[in-house]
Amino acid sequence: MPAQAIKYYRFGNPLDVLSVENVPRGSPGQGEVMVRMTARPINPSDLIPIRGAYAHRISLPSVPGYEGVGIVVDAGPGVSREWIGRRVLPLRGEGTWQEYVISPAKWLVRVPSSLEDGIAAQLYINPITAWLACTEKLELQAGDTLVVNACGSSLGRLIAQLSRIAGYRLIAVTGNADNERELLRLGAAHVIHSANVSVRHTVMELTQGRGADAAIDSIGGAPGTELAFCLKPYETLLGIGLLSGRPLDGEAIRSGTSTLYKMFHLRLWNGEATERSWHDTFDHVLEMIAGGRLTLMDSVIRYPLAEFRHAVGIAETPGRAAGKVLLTD
Template sequence: MKANCVKFYETGSPQNVLKVESKNIDPPFNGEILVRMKLRPINPSDLIPIKGAYSHRIALPTIPGYEGVGVVEDVGDGVSKELIGKRVLPLRGEGTWQAYVKTSVEFAVSAPDSIDDYVASQLYINPVTAWIVCTDVLKLKPGDILIINAGGSSIGQIFAQLSKVIGFRMIAVTRNNKYTNELMELGAYSVINTTERSLNKSVMELTNGLGVTSAIDSVGGMEGTELAFCVQQHGIFLTIGLLSGNPVDWKIISQKSTVKVKLFHLRLWNQQVSIHTWQQTFQKLITLITEEKLALNTSGVPYDLLDVKEAVSMFESSKRVKGKVFLAD
């Protein structure tokens, strides 16, 4: 059987390097499942390796895509045939930007009927990162104050909701007022638009001059560097992303601040945790969603896999309508 996939043979602009091809679909091996994909969200983390980051650990050509949801089409030896026809997230196996994905059954996460395809497809990258960062890395508790940049992003909105669940106060940093009301409704303690107000001055006013307990930087560059100086003495400055494409000024941070610097990579967490913890984490998030304590953004227009370049162009467009961009089959 042959089916479509998206592949890149060299790194660069997605518009230049992404190709839609046909590939042979091999049957699943022992312990594997074959999943017919239904929906995949496009995330910044999907595009970073296409543009050239992580080249030291990515063998080309390769198929991009880290998450999505589909239906089990076939199973290998040692896997119950009762899984056939069930919806799952086929994670940590092949890239998801293809019609069929194979992965180990251990890493597949069952999607209950209580959540639709749009929610299920987004359960991995942002929700797992946000939950682990808040509970395991920063160990946030009631009374703590967290500041994040890229406040209007998908993960920023998740952090705002988790502040209600866990009980900490969250300050969101944005560059416009587009998401201010929404972030406050979701649970943010305050939203600072840095085009209108000084970041450090605003934070010190909100914290009586003490600074925040912890900071999460998703942007890097000067924005991330400034964020580090909003943290109280010996607080934690955690970097989880590089949306600007530039690192923070580590020299200035090390010389002029007293923060404890940490980095979080979901890939490394995956390597360290047991299968039980992996599955348990998803079940906790699914519970929060079914209890309506956590909601994921399901607005947006799905694009056919064949129209991947148009979908990526829309994702990267500054004129993109509010909502996610999905690849569908």
Template sequence: MYAQTVRYDQFGEPREVLKVEQRLIEPLKQDEILVKMSERPINPSDVIPIRGAYKHRINLPAIPGYEGVGTVIDTGPFAPRSLIGKRVLPLRGEGTWQEFVKTTAELAIAVPDSIPDDIACQLYINPITAWVICNETLQLSSQQVLLVNAANSAIGRLFIQLSALFGFRVIAIVRNARYTGELMQLGAWHVIDSSHVSIYESIMSVTNGQGAHASIDSIGGPDGLELAKSTRAGGIFLSLGLLSGVQVDWSTISKELGVLPQLFLLRHWNQRVSVSTWHETFEKVIDLVQSGKLLLAEPGAKFALHEVKEAVQFAESRHRTGKIILV
């Protein structure tokens, strides 16, 4: 059987290197399942590798996409046949930007009927990352202050919502004041528009000159360094993303500022946790989504898989609203 697949043979701009091809679906191995995909969101973490940011650990040709939802249509000889017809998240197997995805049965996450595909396809990268950082990495106590830049992003909004559950306070940093009301309603303690005021001066004013206990940087470069300067000595500076494409000055952060720099990679957490912990973590996040305590990004425009170049371009434009989805 052949199926539609997005792939790239070299690193570069998505519009130049992404190809849509027909790929032969090989027979399933003993514990594998085959999932017919329904929806896949476009996240920055999907696109950044295409441009070559992690070329040291990506073997070409590669298929993009880390998450999505679909229905199991076949299983290998040792995988439960009862999975056929069930909606799952086929994770940590093949890239999800293809018509069919293979993964191992034990890592597939079952999706409750109450969660529609638009939301289910987003249940992995951002929610699990945010939960693990809050619950395991930072472990901020009540009333401690966390700085989050790119706070209007999908994951930025999750940190704000989780602050209500864990009891810490979030200072949300944005570049457009029109998001202030929404972020405050989600639970932000303060919102700072960095296009009009100094981040450092504003945070020092809000924290009575103490600075934040921790900060999460999704941008890098000068923006990340400004965040680190606003974090008190001994606090944690957590690098989560690189939207600017520029690395932060790690030496300045650790040696001159006395802040503890850390890099969070979800794949490292994946490698160290047991399969049972993997499933238990998803159960907690799914419970929060079902109960309405954790709201994921509203779906925006949807593009067919063969329109992937246009979809990525639109996802990175200022005109988009909501999460852009490949169907």
């Protein structure tokens, strides 16, 4: 029986290169399950590869989508039939922007019944990135000062909440003044509107000239480069994204600062994480979310998979109200 899938055969503007087509449903192999997807968020990290940013490691044609939630409908050889009917995150398998996803059973994450699909679909990319960046990569301690750009994003809002949980001081940088009240409510100590002031000068004022203990850059280009000048000597700027599509000015950072620059990619952590550490990390993050200590952005609109063009258009609308756009079953 055929199933719908969103695919692209060349790189470019998502609205130009994505198309919906019928594909064979397939069947799970050794150690795999088949999951009927019920919800998938549209993240910047889903759209950036379509534009060709990582063309060297993407085989075409490809199905986009890194996360989502669904129900196990079949189990391959070597997998307990008890998985069938369970609601899970089918991760590290096929792209999620299709009706059915085949995924390795050992990486499946069970979803608590208390979490509805719109929240469950968002449990991977941003929560795990925020947790690992702040705890494992930067090893932030209570009392440390962290500066983060693009902080009005889903990821930034999670980092703000983690600052309250872990006790570090967050200086949130955002280009939208409308985000200030919400970021302060979530846990940020200060909010800088990057369109109005110098981020570097403001950070130095807020830290009495000492600079921050760490920084997280999601933008790249000039905004990311500026963060390198906001740090104490020999502290770390962690790059986790390139929303601008432009790299940092490495020469300016090397010649003008003693900042240590590191990159964090979730896919590289995936390659290093053991099955035990993978599930321990999810268990910890899920405990915080299920307990209400961490909250995710409510979905503002849901579109059926076949109406992906409308959904992508809404997700990429500049200045739209905060919230996730979901592709549903």
